[in-house]
Amino acid sequence: MARIKYYYDTETCKFEPVKTSTTDIVLNLAGFFIFSLFISIGLVAFYVNYFPSEREAELAKENQQLLLKYQILNKEVLASSQMLRKLQDRDDNVYRVVFEAEPIPMEVRNAGTGGTEKYRDLLDERLKREDIILNTFQKLDKLKKQMYIQTKSYDEIFEKAKEKAQMLASIPAIQPISNEDLTQFASGFGMRMHPIYKVMKMHTGCDFTAPSGTPVYATGDGVVISSEVMSGYGNQIEVDHGYGYVTKYAHLSAFSVRKGQKVKRGQKVGEVGSTGVSVSPHLHYEIMHNGNKIDPVNYFFNDLSPAQYEKLLEIAKQERQSMGGGE
Ligand SMILES: [Zn+2]
Incomplete structure (x- = not known):
């Protein structure tokens, strides 16, 4: 049995029973549901956040x-x-x-x-x-x-x-004559008394004294650009190595290559002789770089031990003690 609520009516000065309308009941219920719903959502969100699945x-x-x-x-x-x-x-x-x-x-x-x-x-x-x-x-x-x-x-x-x-x-890098065949490294690059003209004259190459017929080798890869007879140099061969380098081999007794031929370093290009202005068989060897004649002694890298190389430099300095003679 439902409890009856009363209220005090100031006009009638009596206690009158409270009459609850259906609308009030519905509104109350709805409020309760909405409140519960919010609480539930809050709880679920809290749970999901702190207790992941x-x-x-x-x-x-x-x-x-x-x-x-x-x-x-x-x-x-x-x-x-x-x-x-x-x-x-x-x-x-x-x-x-x-x-x-x-x-x-x-x-x-x-x-x-x-x-x-x-x-x-x-x-x-x-x-x-x-x-x-x-x-x-x-x-x-x-x-x-x-x-x-x-x-x-x-x-x-x-x-x-x-x-x-x-x-x-x-690049020219060896001696044109093998050490075994070499009798003497006779004359170096520089001023010297010319053995024939007997005047101080610039010697523009190195002279290697060796018996006639000794093989003369190309000192670097290149192309023969001259294989001819000259008045001073006698039978000469010139090899163009590229990179500005040309070598000359003079006073030869024989040619082993002809003009236009490709040669490798160490390939025989001719034989030692005494043609042209020369007093005895020797090879006159020159290196030109960009048209200038340079001291070949700095280009004998490959075939000499350091001691031999030092000796060669020493001899090259004594340029006036010429014995091979000629150009
Ligand atoms: Zn010479």
């Missing part, structure tokens, strides 16, 4: 692992960049210097790595870490570009090295 926990763990992997990847990219940096330094400061190539300017090495727009398609809008992914792609892009430039540089250096090898094979 198994699936959510898994996802969170996966996220952590992905982040860790990203950090490792990022470190790898950084390490690769640093390694490439070292290669670039060595390239600019050692290889390119050795082979006389200009260093590659920084702006070329870091050349435009292209916009990031091309990777936009790869990104899912739901991804929250799109920036770090973009960032990694950018770094990798830059790295790839720099590596490409580096390989181009190595190609260039390889070409230069081949050229250098060709140059080293061509």
